[in-house]
Amino acid sequence: MREMQRTIRLVRNFLFSSVNREFLIFLFFLALSGVFWLLMALNETYEKEIKIPVRIVNVPKNVVVSDAVDTMRVTVRDKGWFIAALIYxxxxxxxxxxxxTYSKNSNGECSVPTLDLIKQVVQMLSGSARITAAKPDKIEFFFSYGESKRVPVKFIGKVTPxxxxxxxxMLIQPDSVTVFASPEILDKIHYVSTEELHYSHFADTITVNAHLQKIRGAKINPSAVKITLFTDILTEESLDVPITGENLPMGKVLRTFPSHVTVSFITGVANYRRLRPENFSVVADYNDLQEHPSDKCSLHLRSVPHGISRVKLSANSVDYLIEEE
Incomplete structure (x- = not known):
């Protein structure tokens, strides 16, 4: 108890000493002048742009609304008191x-003049307030009676590991989305594009959330997709692929020497484990031999599997023999 009394006495003596008393008086008049300045500032007239939420009501359950603007901006001119009270x-x-009211005699597109909404805004303001500007000039929205279709998602951008x-x-989830719109608009929509994405110089698998590009007059559900980019280490490999004859007449057999050719290529390690010689197609065309007779037949790489590049044959021509069956 004595310790507390001693502490209170020390604090009181400190605060009411001659030096600190002058400092407290200074703080009092400083706060008082601040209050007077604030009162004078709030009594001035200001212009302030205020965001007003916009809501569409009385929408039937079977109607889907799209492209609706959810905010309008009005510039209000009034005393600082009233603007502060309005905002805070x-x-x-x-x-x-x-x-x-606005969907009557409409073909699925509605336009509401902003002036029609100003009446509601005025009710929030003081009697001295004036609205000097309003944006946008009109509120537009589209609606449909549940018509929809499923369309694929198309990736837009460039990816360079x-x-x-x-x-x-590349995995897109979901790979298709539902589009709600009027039949006329739906007939023109064949896919939905992602926002433009660019990724470079990455090694690990990455996952991103991508917004879908909006389509005027349509509502897209969902409005975003998840994209996963899977990478793999490049490796240079090769496989021995059998040579087959092409365009041979009935009863003739084409034999090549050697019967296989080495195909070298670059691909990912995981992809290489899945590759088989039959995934490639190397042929010798009988029609070429008839048009350009030669001791050797040219080889053509007709098809290669997905995910490989820089494909080369160890030989472009080989010896051959045509036999009758």
């Missing part, structure tokens, strides 16, 4: 668009 006093409320890696696979 939770007096900004949404304005409402009655769907049944590190030099020793390649893009083994």
């Amino acid at each position: 006093g939770n007096r900004v409320r949404p304005v409402y668009i009655d769907f049944t 590190d030099e020793t890696y390649y893009l083994a696979r």
